[in-house]
Amino acid sequence: MKLSILIPVYNERTMAQRSLSRVLEAPLPENMERELVVVDDCSTDGTWNILERLASMHPEIRLFRHERNMGKGAAVRTAVSHATGDFCLVQDADLEYDPFEYPKLLRPLLDGRADAVFGSRYLSSEQTRILPFWHSMINKTLTLVSNMFCNLNCTDMETCYKVFRTDLLKSIPIRSNRFGFEPEITMKVAKRKLRIYEVPISYHGRTYEEGKKIGWKDGVRALGVIFKYWLIDDLYQEPYGRAFLNNLTGTPQYLNWLVRILRPYAGDTVLEIGAGIGNLSARLMGRRLRYVAAESDPLYLHALENRFFRTPNVQVLRLAPDDISGYAELAGQFDTVLCINVLEYAADPEAVVRAAAGVLRSGGRLLLLTPQNPWLYSAIDRVMGHRRRFRARELRELVERQGLAVREIRQINKAGALAWWLFGKVFRRKKINKLSLKIFDKTVWLWRRLDWLLPWRGLSVIVAAEKP
Known part of the structure; x- marks a missing residue:
């Protein structure tokens, strides 16, 4: 030492x-x-x-x-x-x-x-x-x-x-x-x-x-x-990758909006794939009998272990989203699997969804959230490490190929899609500055109420599916 x-x-x-x-x-x-x-x-x-x-x-x-x-x-x-x-x-x-x-x-x-x-x-x-x-x-x-x-x-x-x-x-x-x-x-x-x-x-x-x-x-x-x-939340060394993602989605009002949508689907036993630093885990683990926060990044694992050190119903698990063999010992143990902002980083998204479906019990639910609209793909996505952006239709087909029934597809954050287009496509920026993210978070109360009125697709799409 x-x-x-x-x-x-x-x-x-x-x-x-x-x-x-x-x-x-x-x-x-x-x-x-x-x-x-x-x-x-x-x-x-x-x-x-x-x-x-x-x-x-x-x-x-x-x-x-x-x-x-x-x-x-x-x-x-x-x-x-x-x-x-x-x-x-x-x-x-x-x-x-x-x-x-x-x-x-x-x-x-x-x-x-x-x-x-x-x-x-x-x-x-x-x-x-x-x-x-x-x-x-x-x-x-x-x-x-x-x-x-x-x-x-x-x-x-x-x-x-x-x-x-x-x-x-x-x-x-x-x-x-x-x-x-x-x-x-x-x-x-x-x-x-x-x-x-x-x-x-x-x-x-x-x-x-x-x-x-x-x-x-x-x-x-x-x-x-x-x-x-x-x-501003300048917390991790560059390159940004998922660390920048925490600046983007680790804002409290945006997270609260997201949790409002996800919570009704969460059962008593939950596996969160790619839990990051636990921003969602902390908001969703309450009243769950078992909440497993899975992560592979050493820094994020450390943050999760610190955060939930004295939380008996939360287990921190080292598991890479695309390490398919790692899911085998979890087969059939969960009634909810969260896969939030994970598939866009995966080399084989279908394999990840297949593995996630395998750990669900009969009647269990899979919740996916991914960035949407391939035409929005820009330097911002590349800096963050995104391999792709999805269409809602292809997510539906991907989920159904694993034998799951899609119960809901929901657009979210339409105001964010406009900002992404301006920063990434019009101004050709490689990142959205932290002040803009902070302002967005402080005005989420407004965008959440206007989301259903705006005529274009959201920055992200949520898919809720059920295992027969």
């Missing part, structure tokens, strides 16, 4: 050697290796020469340099891309935070309870340097605002000490170049519903005379970052 210690450095010639020495000497849990991923953010005071000398003496140090000064967030982003450990810990080079507290920070991760751990300066700790009142108040105010927007009860959002599982951290895009990294990553791990723990840490803050770099302008920018990433 290895810990990657991510160290952004800028103009720290008086602290660099002492800081890295402390990090190299810091105790770690038994059988844990360390690597120091040090990123010099174009220092101009001789720091780079000191870092080069230290790196030549210690093979644990991996050294990188920016050609221009970009800020802490950019340096952390570079460090994350080069990290090879199981866990990543952010360590500033100014020694305001004590490396000898690493074991305390790592414990919730090693125990399997947490995906991220924040070290809090405001929980009870052995020692904390008394600093100016207004600096502390600004930190606490930013934490309060962040908590309000991301629905956490964190005590110290702005803390440097943040530790993550590396696989999860690498999957989160970091856009902020300066100190906006802290509110950005906090908002995104909250939206990803990662398990976040806090532990008390000591704090030996510097004054501005001693070299502290963050200022009041960074506090104002932090407010903007909080609002920005509350408004």
